[in-house]
Amino acid sequence: xxxxxxxxxxxxxxxxxxxxxxxxxxxxxxxxxxxxxxxxxxxxxxxxxxxxxxxxxxxxxxxxxxxxxxxxxxxxxxxxxxxxxxxxxxxxxxxxxxxxxxxxxxxxxxxxxxxxxxxxxxxxxxxxxxxxxxxxxxxxxxxxxxxxxxxxxxxxxxxxxxxxxxxxxxxxxxxxxxx
Amino acid sequence: xxxxxxxxxxxxxxxxxxxxxxxxxxxxxxxxxxxxxxxxxxxxxxxxxxxxxxxxxxxxxxxxxxxxxxxxxxxxxxxxxxxxxxxxxxxxxxxxxxxxxxxxxxxxxxxxxxxxxxxxxxxxxxxxxxxxxxxxxxxxxxxxxxxxxxxxxxxxxxxxxxxxxxxxxxxxxxxxxxxxxx
Numbered sequence: 001x002x003x004x005x006x007x008x009x010x011x012x013x014x015x016x017x018x019x020x021x022x023x024x025x026x027x028x029x030x031x032x033x034x035x036x037x038x039x040x041x042x043x044x045x046x047x048x049x050x051x052x053x054x055x056x057x058x059x060x061x062x063x064x065x066x067x068x069x070x071x072x073x074x075x076x077x078x079x080x081x082x083x084x085x086x087x088x089x090x091x092x093x094x095x096x097x098x099x100x101x102x103x104x105x106x107x108x109x110x111x112x113x114x115x116x117x118x119x120x121x122x123x124x125x126x127x128x129x130x131x132x133x134x135x136x137x138x139x140x141x142x143x144x145x146x147x148x149x150x151x152x153x154x155x156x157x158x159x160x161x162x163x164x165x166x167x168x169x170x171x172x173x174x175x176x177x178x179x
Numbered sequence: 180x181x182x183x184x185x186x187x188x189x190x191x192x193x194x195x196x197x198x199x200x201x202x203x204x205x206x207x208x209x210x211x212x213x214x215x216x217x218x219x220x221x222x223x224x225x226x227x228x229x230x231x232x233x234x235x236x237x238x239x240x241x242x243x244x245x246x247x248x249x250x251x252x253x254x255x256x257x258x259x260x261x262x263x264x265x266x267x268x269x270x271x272x273x274x275x276x277x278x279x280x281x282x283x284x285x286x287x288x289x290x291x292x293x294x295x296x297x298x299x300x301x302x303x304x305x306x307x308x309x310x311x312x313x314x315x316x317x318x319x320x321x322x323x324x325x326x327x328x329x330x331x332x333x334x335x336x337x338x339x340x341x342x343x344x345x346x347x348x349x350x351x352x353x354x355x356x357x358x359x360x361x
Binding site for chain 1: 186187191192194195196197199200202205206208212213217218219220268
């Protein structure tokens with residue numbers, strides 16, 4: 001029987017149970033990693049750093065986790081915060097679009113991947129965060145509101161505007177025209 | 180307005196989500212770091228909580244490095260002692276030899292007779308109130324025992340602790356050791 005997040009957290013905090021942590025890690029990391037990749041502009045290496053930092057910070061703060069929101073929502077908020085810090089640090093030496101485009105995309109459809117990165121990089125930070133949490137992470141507006149400390153209505157309006165902007169960016173991309 | 184009344188096309192969504200998954204090595208690296216923070220314990224290690232007190236497993240790694248430099252147990256040294264407690268995981272990039280800096284700092288203090296000892300706190304911490312665990316207390320990662328003529332000198336020594344450069348927090352507390360009843 002699958003153990004709940006809270007049960008696993010309790011085992012990690014009270015016993016340092018590594019197997020419980022592995023279960024949590026494997027349950028949540030795929031989505032958290034995808035969030036980080038898109039928030040950061042596509043660099044897998046940076047996303048790995050952010051994911052590791054997020055887990056460590058999460059467990060520094062988990063003793064204060066009240067269970068008021070789901071662990072998934074809470075972890076999403078930690079990834080967003082770590083990504084913001086990472087972007088700010090990186091911005092001191094280079095810009096977001098060039099940072100995300102610097103590492104060559106792997107796998108099929110590299111041109112399309114580059115289009116997506118460019119389109120995301122062109123979005124304002126708040127729009128990008130809402131869009132990524134909703135459309136990449138599958139978070140609801142209520143969960144996004146909790147994770148980002150904004151109103152659900154703000155999340156809805158930002159998602160709508162972010163999608164419009166993303167469509168426009170993708171439509172302007174050369175590979176979109178060729179498709 | 181519904182939750183999803185203006186969705187991206189399936190093709191756009193697929194491109195946005197991508198097939199990405201974290202590298203396999205990241206799980207082990209994260210676990211190793213959490214072990215270093217004292218959050219995780221190697222499988223099979225059983226901890227028996229000690230009621231009413233901290234269950235501390237001492238790992239005197241720094242001590243091994245600086246112990247040979249200690250004056251002979253500071254016999255006859257009447258200067259006040261201060262406990263320098265280290266809080267917060269040091270923020271560092273992989274590969275940085277931050278521990279070397281701690282050791283070098285401790286060696287300098289020891290050479291000047293300003294270090295009474297040091298240690299790294301590892302393992303489980305149980306803070307109990309009657310039988311109910313108390314949560315939320317921040318736990319120190321390690322400590323140094325400083326010897327200084329007064330609090331001002333101890334503060335000055337503390338300011339040089341590498342832990343502050345790595346974003347950690349330190350706490351300085353004077354203490355005295357009283358001999359137990361014979």
